[in-house]
Amino acid sequence: MTEWRRLLPGVLAPALLLLAAGAGRADPIGLLRAAEDADRRLSYTGIQTLQAVRGRECTRRRVRVSHLRPDRTRIDYLTPAGGDVLLECGQRRWFYSQRRGSWWPIEWRSPRSYFPLMLQNYHVRHDGEDTLIGRRVIRLAITPRHPGNPSKKVWIDPGIKMVLREEFRDSRGRLIAASAFEQFELARRLSADMFEQPAASAEAPGPAPPPFTPLLPRYVPPGYQVVRREGLRRGRREGVYLRYTDGLGTISLFQFRTSPSSGPSDPSGRRDGKRGHGRFRSSGDHRPPSRQIGDLRCTAMGDVAEDELRKMLDSLPTMRTTENRP
Amino acid sequence: MTCREARDRLSDYLDEGLNATLRRELEQHLDRCAACREEHRLLAATRQLLKTYGAVACPVDFTHLASRMPDRSAARGFSPGFRRPLMVAAAVLALAVGSWQWLRPALEPSRPDGVARQAPRVPFVSGRDVAEVEDLHRSFVVQQAVGTRGGLVLFAPEWVRDGGR
Numbered sequence: 233m234t235e236w237r238r239l240l241p242g243v244l245a246p247a248l249l250l251l252a253a254g255a256g257r258a259d260p261i262g263l264l265r266a267a268e269d270a271d272r273r274l275s276y277t278g279i280q281t282l283q284a285v286r287g288r289e290c291t292r293r294r295v296r297v298s299h300l301r302p303d304r305t306r307i308d309y310l311t312p313a314g315g316d317v318l319l320e321c322g323q324r325r326w327f328y329s330q331r332r333g334s335w336w337p338i339e340w341r342s343p344r345s346y347f348p349l350m351l352q353n354y355h356v357r358h359d360g361e362d363t364l365i366g367r368r369v370i371r372l373a374i375t376p377r378h379p380g381n382p383s384k385k386v387w388i389d390p391g392i393k394m395v396l397r398e399e400f401r402d403s404r405g406r407l408i409a410a411s412a413f414e415q416f417e418l419a420r421r422l423s424a425d426m427f428e429q430p431a432a433s434a435e436a437p438g439p440a441p442p443p444f445t446p447l448l449p450r451y452v453p454p455g456y457q458v459v460r461r462e463g464l465r466r467g468r469r470e471g472v473y474l475r476y477t478d479g480l481g482t483i484s485l486f487q488f489r490t491s492p493s494s495g496p497s498d499p500s501g502r503r504d505g506k507r508g509h510g511r512f513r514s515s516g517d518h519r520p521p522s523r524q525i526g527d528l529r530c531t532a533m534g535d536v537a538e539d540e541l542r543k544m545l546d547s548l549p550t551m552r553t554t555e556n557r558p
Numbered sequence: 559m560t561c562r563e564a565r566d567r568l569s570d571y572l573d574e575g576l577n578a579t580l581r582r583e584l585e586q587h588l589d590r591c592a593a594c595r596e597e598h599r600l601l602a603a604t605r606q607l608l609k610t611y612g613a614v615a616c617p618v619d620f621t622h623l624a625s626r627m628p629d630r631s632a633a634r635g636f637s638p639g640f641r642r643p644l645m646v647a648a649a650v651l652a653l654a655v656g657s658w659q660w661l662r663p664a665l666e667p668s669r670p671d672g673v674a675r676q677a678p679r680v681p682f683v684s685g686r687d688v689a690e691v692e693d694l695h696r697s698f699v700v701q702q703a704v705g706t707r708g709g710l711v712l713f714a715p716e717w718v719r720d721g722g723r
Contacts, residue, residue, distance in 0.1 A: 282704060282708050282711055282712055283712075284696065284699075284700045284703075284704075284712050286696065291712055291716075293711050293712055293715070295711055305707065307707075307711055309715065316715055318710065318711060318714055320707070320710075325710065325714075327714045327715070329715075338710070338714055346702075382703075384703070398703075398704055400702075400703030400704065408699060408700075408703055409699070409700045409703035409704045409708070409712075410703075410704065411704040411705075411708050464694075473694060475698055477702060480702055481702070482695070482698045482699045482702050484694065484695035484698055520692075533692065533695040534695075535699065
């Protein structure tokens with residue numbers, strides 16, 4: 233018995249250490265969920281770099297972030313356009329253009345959380361630990377259950393449960409978007425003046441309702457579901473924009489009404505077939521798959537393989553004209 | 559781009575309010591259309607002239623009043639040959655004044671943390687109106703990738719630069 237008592241601390245201590253170490257990494261989903269809610273809990277300031285990549289094009293912003301919990305954020309652009317400001321107050325947002333010297337209300341509807349959907353379609357696992365800007369962080373890997381979908385890595389400070397870095401890559405491992413804090417600190421006090429709302433009399437209108445009942449594909453890639461549908465207008469043409477997601481991956485389905493005289497045209501509204509001016513315009517001559525169904529031009533873009541997009545388009549029901557439909 | 563479309567967009571063009579695609583299309587049209595080029599020159603010159611007189615208040619019901627003006631085709635005192643250029647000049651001037659007042663941003667905060675107290679009208683930016691559909695998809699992707707705010711931080715300057723008014 234005496235022998236056992238002498239050995240007990242030696243046995244228990246390593247066991248407890250193992251348990252403690254395991255506890256820190258036992259629940260990556262809980263950690264990720266808590267990190268999603270960080271803005272409600274924390275006030276902070278920092279410098280953040282964000283980038284979005286497509287082909288050879290890369291858009292990068294370096295900003296100073298000042299966040300006052302739960303829902304006020306001021307973004308001061310440092311590069312490339314110093315002096316510009318983005319202001320969030322609850323669900324309302326404005327952009328101050330230094331060049332134009334004025335505030336602009338911006339329509340940007342926050343999506344509801346797709347977290348449960350993401351968990352259905354992706355694995356979340358502990359992927360290691362790193363040190364970022366002097367903080368110990370846990371790296372989580374979010375990988376798809378269905379092949380062909382994107383993946384993500386997230387670096388979270390486990391103490392405050394805050395995302396300090398994230399990288400989003402396509403199924404081939406190419407970087408699509410990333411964000412990282414270069415500086416970060418919790419703020420004890422932030423002046424409310426920083427978040428004063430512009431005295432804007434005009435409200436950014438909400439998204440337009442679809443001008444006609446869109447065609448819904450009978451086939452949708454595994455895990456995806458439609459999460460948003462809204463009206464669109466490109467010049468004089470009207471259409472519907474359907475968004476699908478599996479929680480992380482995205483598919484956009486555009487349906488534009490074409491008049492007999494205009495004939496089939498591409499979704500950018502150009503009849504010469506050239507692509508739009510978009511900042512993220514794809515390089516090369518690659519065009520997203522399209523189908524002409526009745527008087528609708530349907531175009532799909534997405535993170536999944538192009539065969540999947542074509543399959544989706546091929547599953548759209550043939551239809552009568554949308555002219556007199558609601 | 560047709561002449562009518564080009565002329566509809568001249569004011570926006572002069573205000574640097576067109577997105578890159580429309581700007582390019584308009585400039586190509588101006589390169590090959592002498593009539594529209596002249597229209598552009600005239601509008602630009604008129605606006606330049608107006609600037610020298612400072613801001614002119616435009617009644618909010620200007621269009622309504624104009625539509626109710628009696629038909630002056632039988633007006634006395636002007637020969638037909640003299641009346642037409644005068645009417646064109648007046649129309650261009652009215653268009654320029656109206657466009658100028660309509661398009662000029664009404665809010666002009668003097669400092670980033672300061673906010674204008676009087677806001678008769680605020681220009682509106684909508685990603686839906688401005689971005690090409692491909693950009694819409696990209697914004698969706700980026701929003702999923704780095705969060706709603708991340709997407710907004712990346713896209714908002716483009717929206718305002720390309721189409722904000």
